[in-house]
Amino acid sequence: MNRSSAAVVTVIAMLATAVPIRAHHAFAAEFDANSPIKLRGTVAKVELINPHSWIHIDVKDADGKVSRWMIEGGTPNTLLRRGFTKNSLPIGSEILVDGYRAKDGTNKANGRDIIFPDGKKIFVGGSAPDAPR
Amino acid sequence: MKTMMRTFAIALTILTVASLRVDGQSHAWTPPRTPDGQPDLQGTWTNATITPLERPAELAGKPFFTEAEAAEYEKTVAERNNMDRRDGSPDADVARAYNDFWWDRGTKIVKTRRTSMIVDPPDGRIPPLTSEAQRKVAERAEYRRVHAADGPETRPLAERCVLWPTAGPPMLPSAYNNNYQIVQAPGYVMILVEMIHDARIIPTDGRPHLPSNVRQWLGDSRGRWEGNTLVVETTNFTDKTNFRGSGDTLRLTERFTRTDPGTLMYEFTVEDEASFVRPWKAEIPMVKAEGPLFEYACHEGNYGMENVLAGARAEEKRAKP
Numbered sequence: 001m002n003r004s005s006a007a008v009v010t011v012i013a014m015l016a017t018a019v020p021i022r023a024h025h026a027f028a029a030e031f032d033a034n035s036p037i038k039l040r041g042t043v044a045k046v047e048l049i050n051p052h053s054w055i056h057i058d059v060k061d062a063d064g065k066v067s068r069w070m071i072e073g074g075t076p077n078t079l080l081r082r083g084f085t086k087n088s089l090p091i092g093s094e095i096l097v098d099g100y101r102a103k104d105g106t107n108k109a110n111g112r113d114i115i116f117p118d119g120k121k122i123f124v125g126g127s128a129p130d131a132p133r
Numbered sequence: 134m135k136t137m138m139r140t141f142a143i144a145l146t147i148l149t150v151a152s153l154r155v156d157g158q159s160h161a162w163t164p165p166r167t168p169d170g171q172p173d174l175q176g177t178w179t180n181a182t183i184t185p186l187e188r189p190a191e192l193a194g195k196p197f198f199t200e201a202e203a204a205e206y207e208k209t210v211a212e213r214n215n216m217d218r219r220d221g222s223p224d225a226d227v228a229r230a231y232n233d234f235w236w237d238r239g240t241k242i243v244k245t246r247r248t249s250m251i252v253d254p255p256d257g258r259i260p261p262l263t264s265e266a267q268r269k270v271a272e273r274a275e276y277r278r279v280h281a282a283d284g285p286e287t288r289p290l291a292e293r294c295v296l297w298p299t300a301g302p303p304m305l306p307s308a309y310n311n312n313y314q315i316v317q318a319p320g321y322v323m324i325l326v327e328m329i330h331d332a333r334i335i336p337t338d339g340r341p342h343l344p345s346n347v348r349q350w351l352g353d354s355r356g357r358w359e360g361n362t363l364v365v366e367t368t369n370f371t372d373k374t375n376f377r378g379s380g381d382t383l384r385l386t387e388r389f390t391r392t393d394p395g396t397l398m399y400e401f402t403v404e405d406e407a408s409f410v411r412p413w414k415a416e417i418p419m420v421k422a423e424g425p426l427f428e429y430a431c432h433e434g435n436y437g438m439e440n441v442l443a444g445a446r447a448e449e450k451r452a453k454p
Contacts, residue, residue, distance in 0.1 A: 024292065052437055
């Protein structure tokens with residue numbers, strides 16, 4: 001690599017200012033950045049719907065009282081393309097959710113991070129390579 | 134000596150042709166034909182790429198990456214786009230929405246190694262808006278600020294599942310659902326877009342455009358064949374279909390050419406004198422993809438709309454003394 005192309009590579013490495021591409025809607029309008037929340041629950045229902053998937057979980061509090069929460073994810077189309085189906089996350093599975101609570105204070109949160117209790121990722125992830133897939 | 138000169142000239146010609154091919158401009162390969170004799174563009178295609186529409190300011194004067202630069206750029210963008218990262222402010226964290234596995238934006242730049250999709254103007258940037266268009270953009274922004282969450286009608290078109298800013302026309306890659314299916318029938322071409330799930334039906338039988346008082350979200354497309362290229366002209370956009378600041382005067386010309394078995398070169402030209410100080414042009418080599426497309430019944434599951442409005446009402450309540 002000559003000096004000028006090395007300089008360009010350095011410039012490229014600094015190109016970190018671009019605004020990330022957004023989801024279907026602004027999550028900042030729906031969820032409260034000041035209300036981070038961590039939930040541990042069992043999967044009660046999986047809605048693989050567009051524009052966003054919703055995973056419903058039952059969460060038990062310290063007194064043993066169970067309440068239902070709805071967790072928002074992304075489009076199911078991406079998951080289907082990677083072989084994920086509604087059977088991939090069976091009802092009754094225990095999951096951990098780290099996200100932000102809905103601004104209206106109801107039992108909804110975005111699934112900023114969703115993992116199994118042993119730390120394993122539920123979904124095999126990352127941007128798929130470019131076509132042909 | 135003469136022989137040497139001739140050999141050199143031939144070698145130079147081969148090199149020139151080879152470099153044209155890298156640009157996707159060589160049409161030496163003959164595409165298959167449909168039963169009615171048109172170039173066959175049918176199949177599933179993807180435009181997933183991390184090549185930006187506009188050339189980043191840092192790359193001014195550099196229309197193409199070298200191989201090493203391309204690799205570095207791909208690495209940098211992969212790190213920047215990684216939604217599993219949790220650094221930055223809580224606002225940035227919320228904006229990243231969810232883990233990386235939901236996203237599907239591609240990992241590579243276009244194979245021509247261009248640093249921008251825009252090829253004209255030569256600086257790879259969208260030309261400035263006219264003062265009238267700037268005024269309209271500012272007006273719309275102010276309206277959105279004041280009426281941010283009055284009701285569903287004042288929310289962005291994408292959030293209402295009406296129109297996605299990249300689903301087209303013109304068709305640009307987005308964060309996921311970058312898949313397109315082309316189906317041809319005598320006198321028609323249909324383009325199904327996975328994002329927002331619009332089927333654009335394009336007559337190619339020479340009929341005129343709709344009357345100018347008929348306005349449509351996706352405009353009114355008419356196609357024609359020029360050699361191996363499908364040329365589509367779209368007019369009659371609504372004044373709410375604002376592609377990068379365009380207005381209802383937008384005249385969009387798209388060109389689709391199969392340049393090899395796995396590539397559909399997609400070019401578009403934006404002409405809107407009332408909105409841009411000059412026309413501009415972009416190109417994206419689309420790549421053959423495995424189907425099928427999945428349905429994107431956007432509004433059926435649009436809980437987000439309700440939640441955004443409920444969030445706004447709750448905030449208003451909290452703000453009251």
